[in-house]
Amino acid sequence: MSPELKRRIVSGLVLAVVVLAATWYGGFSFRALAAVIAILIYYEWSTITKLGERDFSANAFGWVAILLVAYNIVFGERDLAIPLLGGAAITAILLVLWRKGSWWLPGGIVYAGLSGISLAAIRADDQAGFVATLFIFAVVWATDIFAYFVGRALQGPKLAPRISPGKTWSGAIGGTVSAAIASSAVALVVFSRLSLWTVAISILLSVTSQIGDLFESFIKRRFGVKDSSHLIPGHGGVMDRVDGLVFACFAAFLLTLVYSASTGHLGISVAAFLFGF
Template identity: 55%
Template sequence: MRSELGLRVISAIVLAVPVLALTWAGDLWFRALAALLALLIYYEFAAIAALRHRQLVGWALGWGATALAAALLAWGAFFQAFGAVALAAAIALGIALVKRQAPWTATAIFYAGLFALALAALRGSGAAGLIVLVFILAIVWATDILAYFCGRALGGPKLAPAISPGKTWSGALCGALAGVIAGSAIALALGISFTVTLPLVALILSIASQIGDLFESWVKRRFGAKDSSRLIPGHGGVMDRVDGLVFAVFAAFILTMLMPSAEQGAGGGEFAARLLGQ
């Protein structure tokens, strides 16, 4: 147990340093990180669902589209990258419908590709993008940590026993509260004006992160997988580490499309202004 814990700590530190450095740098460096995440997540999703054996044509299409989208994203061609993801997912969905198969390939393409695109768009290249990403990460991490410890300490009714038997309603509620507190605290600490929408946004992102956690658990349980992969010693795979972040980023990006902004900016500034109500 101690050796496993030590391995988890070492792996977390080794990964955290370059990830935080690239997040701080933004621009091309962070887009390259987002592109790499797209490739790794598609690889893991495809492996969990055994797409190479179940849907060979879709699996190959997904690899090609994800690789193309990753290259376009790293280059900064967001619209072209989104087009590659959307077109490939639509074709994969069409193939699945014709063959009367479950649309797992389309889901994998959409899940990996859209996450990377939304993540890079939210970060952008400026300081505002860095603030909004720190805001999201704080909510996701606080939600995950408090949900785990409060759930174990308080117990009570299960949240979704058929999907993840260990999760409880007490943990989910504590996690959501922690996410709101953490998001609000980070926003205030970084000099963001406190508005009535800020705690609401934090709550939405916290709930989204928990839904993302449940979604990945459901996919793994559907195919009998314990971890998404063994890429990260002591932690499992990339999907295991970013499951909550994926849906939180989805939610944040959708909110930026729905919420008006008082100022327009480049390099992530407009997304940050909209999400944080500035």
């Protein structure tokens, strides 16, 4: 076994233990993890897009915004999360328009901030949030693993050759089917029942997870980098590891907000939306 593979295995195991432990304990532990992920994503985003080199003061504002969002995730009021992020994003947009700056600034604030907010909102502080988080993990991990193996086995037409030449339609479909099966197993084990709604949501989240993967690949190709950073030995950066996860969380969180607003069921949890409570 090569030293590089050993580093990859060890760091992967450490990451899995940390994430699963924080997910199990929930509360402060998971909110802190979500906040750290948001901060590290902004660090990698601003590094890849060279925001600090383009405009130091604008990037400094981005850092202040993300740190405030991260603080609110851990210690603040949950209802203030989206207004705070929205205010920061609008201010960043005004800065870009005023100073003819980079649109990667508001993009990074929204991407990083919403990553932390959606993760924390899905886990929440109850048992249902724990199950919802495991459900999304099952979707994303099954999508990643089986898209890779099915794609390698079946080959076929490329999914997005200009963005990620290794991905195929066969892999994408295989990953989505596997995600539906894995996440359905989670729902059946916990609730002893399964609805078509939950299966449909799992398919949608698998698709958005793959879109997230392609989105990060687009950014890296746009700026000519191989990895988002070198923070994780053998794995690259945080964005490399959570690209699909954060997009799936975006979808689950935002769809819950839309459903809540459109039906009048204000304050409905992501878990209730996913499982049709």
